Amino acid sequence: MTKEGVRGDIAELGAYKGETASVLARMARRMGTTAWVLDTFEGFNPADLQGVDANHTMQFADTSLDAVRALVGEDNVRYVKGYFPESATQMPDDLSFCLVHIDCDLYTPISHALRYFYPRLLPGGYLIVHDYACLAWDGAEQAVDEFFADKPEPVIPLTDGCGSAVIRKARAASGRDNWLNRKRCALFTSDWTSAGKGGLVELLGDGWSGAEDWGVWGIGPSHTLNLSLAERPLSDVAIEIDAAAALFDARPRQDIDVFVGGQRLVTWHFTLAECRAQRTVRVPVAAVSIGGAGFASLTLEFRPHSVAPIVELDPTRNDSRPLGLALFGLRRAG
Numbered sequence: 001m002t003k004e005g006v007r008g009d010i011a012e013l014g015a016y017k018g019e020t021a022s023v024l025a026r027m028a029r030r031m032g033t034t035a036w037v038l039d040t041f042e043g044f045n046p047a048d049l050q051g052v053d054a055n056h057t058m059q060f061a062d063t064s065l066d067a068v069r070a071l072v073g074e075d076n077v078r079y080v081k082g083y084f085p086e087s088a089t090q091m092p093d094d095l096s097f098c099l100v101h102i103d104c105d106l107y108t109p110i111s112h113a114l115r116y117f118y119p120r121l122l123p124g125g126y127l128i129v130h131d132y133a134c135l136a137w138d139g140a141e142q143a144v145d146e147f148f149a150d151k152p153e154p155v156i157p158l159t160d161g162c163g164s165a166v167i168r169k170a171r172a173a174s175g176r177d178n179w180l181n182r183k184r185c186a187l188f189t190s191d192w193t194s195a196g197k198g199g200l201v202e203l204l205g206d207g208w209s210g211a212e213d214w215g216v217w218g219i220g221p222s223h224t225l226n227l228s229l230a231e232r233p234l235s236d237v238a239i240e241i242d243a244a245a246a247l248f249d250a251r252p253r254q255d256i257d258v259f260v261g262g263q264r265l266v267t268w269h270f271t272l273a274e275c276r277a278q279r280t281v282r283v284p285v286a287a288v289s290i291g292g293a294g295f296a297s298l299t300l301e302f303r304p305h306s307v308a309p310i311v312e313l314d315p316t317r318n319d320s321r322p323l324g325l326a327l328f329g330l331r332r333a334g
Contacts, residue, residue, distance in 0.1 A: 001031075001098045004179035008096040013084055013113045014104035014130070016060050016069035021077075024101065024271040030078040030202035033098075037072060038087060039082040041065040041136040045083050048108040053139040056106070066190045085112045096122050107139030114147040124179075134163030180263035181295045181332055184219065184228035184296070189243040203227060203330075205299065217246075218324035221307050227332075229288070229296040233292040237298065243268070244276035246323035251311040252307060259301040260287045276326075280333060 001005070010028050012035070015021045021037045028035035043061030065081050080090045084104075094292050100117045102110055110129065121127055129144050132155070138312070140195040144165060148155050158164045183202045187193050193200060198211035207223030208216050245254035247270060254270040258281045281300065289297050304324035310317045 001125070003026055004124055005182065005270075006098045007031060007033065007126060008098035008122045009034045009036060011038065012100045012101040012103065013038045013098055013117075014102065015031070015039040015041075015063075015068055015072075016103070017063045018071040020101060020103065020224040022072045024078050024099070025072050025075075025199060025254065028149075031098075031110070032271075033076065035072075035077050036091060036255040037068065037077060038079060038084055039068070041068065041081050041186065042105065045109075046097045051107060051135075051139070052142055053106045056137075061158065063303065064165060065094045080325055084109055085116055086179075090218070094212075096120055098122050098125040099128075100126070101128045101130070105131055105137045106138060107143045110140055110143035111147065113118070114143065118147070118151075118169075121169045125169045125170050127167040127169070129165050129167075129308055130162055131315070132163055132165035133157045175249075180299075184226065184297075185230045185295070188227045188229065188330070190332055192329050192331045196329075200327070200330070207324075215326060216301055217326055220322050220324065221303060223302050223324055225300040225302075227298050227300065229332075230297050232290055233285055233288055236267075236285050237288060239281050239283065239300070239330060240278050241281065241330045241332045242276070242278050242328040244271035245304070245327040246326065247272050247275055248314060248317075251308075257303045257305070260284075260298060260301045267295055276296060 008031065010024050012021050012024055015037045016039070018037070019037065025035045041064055044058050046058065049056055065079060069079060080087050082090070097117060097120055101119060102113045104110055104113065110251060117127065129140060131140045131145055133253050134140060144155055148167065152170045153167045155165050158166055180202060187200060187203055195211070195215035196213050200216070204216065204225045205224030207218055207220050210220050239255055245256065247254055252272045256268045256270070257264050258266050258268065260283050265283065266281055284297055287298060301324045306320040308323065309322045310319040
C-alpha cells in the first residue's frame with residue numbers, strides 16, 4: 001500500500017485478545033497513520049445469535065479492553081469499545097482507510113461492517129474478512145456474498161487456516177491512478193535523481209544488474225530505461241545522464257549507442273581519459289508515446305559495442321559480467 005501511495009487509517013472490527021491488532025498497530029506506526037481497534041471486548045452480542053447464526057453460542061468473552069490495550073500499546077492506536085455500528089459514533093465520520101480487517105464471525109456485525117467501511121475504503125485499499133470460507137461460520141460467507149453481489153470487486157478466498165477472503169477496492173479506470181506511472185514521473189524531473197541504492201529501480205527495464213550504493217551497471221548487449229512524463233511534451237525531450245563505462249588497459253575505449261524505438265539518436269564515446277560525464281540525449285517528440293490517460297512515455301535503449309565479460313579481457317579481474325553502461329543518475333534537461 002505504501003509503495004502504491006494508498007495511505008489511510010487501518011481498522012480492525014473484532015479484536016478479541018489483540019493478536020492481529022498488534023500487527024496492524026505496528027503497520028500503522030510505520031506508515032504514520034492510526035489503527036482503530038473496535039470490539040465489545042465482552043464477546044458476542046446475544047442479539048446477533050439469530051437467523052443463520054442461531055446455532056452458535058456466546059463466545060470470545062475471555063478478554064477485556066485493558067488486556068488488549070496492554071498487548072497492542074497506545075502509540076498510533078485508538079480503541080473503540082461497544083456494539084457496532086453504534087460504537088462508530090466514537091469515530092470521526094470523515095475517516096478513510098487503506099486496510100480493514102473484519103473478524104466478528106457473525107452475519108449481522110459483518111453486514112454492518114461492510115456497509116460502514118466499504119464506502120470509506122480508499123481506492124486500492126484492502127478489506128479482509130476472517131472466516132469467510134472456514135465452513136464453521138455460515139453468516140460470514142452469506143454477508144460477504146450478499147454485499148458484493150452488485151460490486152465490481154471479486155471476493156478472493158485466501159489459503160490461510162481460517163478461510164479468510166480479501167477484497168481490493170477498485171480504482172477509477174484511469175492510468176493516472178497507476179502508482180508506477182506516478183513514481184516514474186516523480187523520478188524523471190529537472191532535479192538529478194541518483195541511481196544509487198535502487199533510487200531508479202522503477203525506471204530500469206531489461207539488462208541491468210542489481211543496484212549498488214553508487215548506482216547500477218548495464219549488463220550485456222542492451223539495457224533499457226522506461227521514462228514517464230505527466231503530460232504530452234510540446235517539443236523534443238532532452239535527458240541528461242550521469243554515466244560511465246567499464247574501461248581499463250585491455251579495453252581503453254567503449255562506444256555505446258543510444259536508441260529510441262529502434263532509431264539511433266547518438267553514440268557516446270568513453271575513453272580512459274574521459275569516462276564518467278554528464279551526457280545528453282535528445283528524444284524527438286514524435287518518438288514519445290501518449291497513453292489513454294494522458295501519460296507520456298519513452299524507452300531509452302543503450303547498446304554497448306563491446307560486451308566481452310571483464311574476466312575474459314583481464315583474467316586478474318574476477319568479474320564475469322559483460323558490463324556496459326554505468327548509470328549514476330539522470331534528470332530531464334531544460
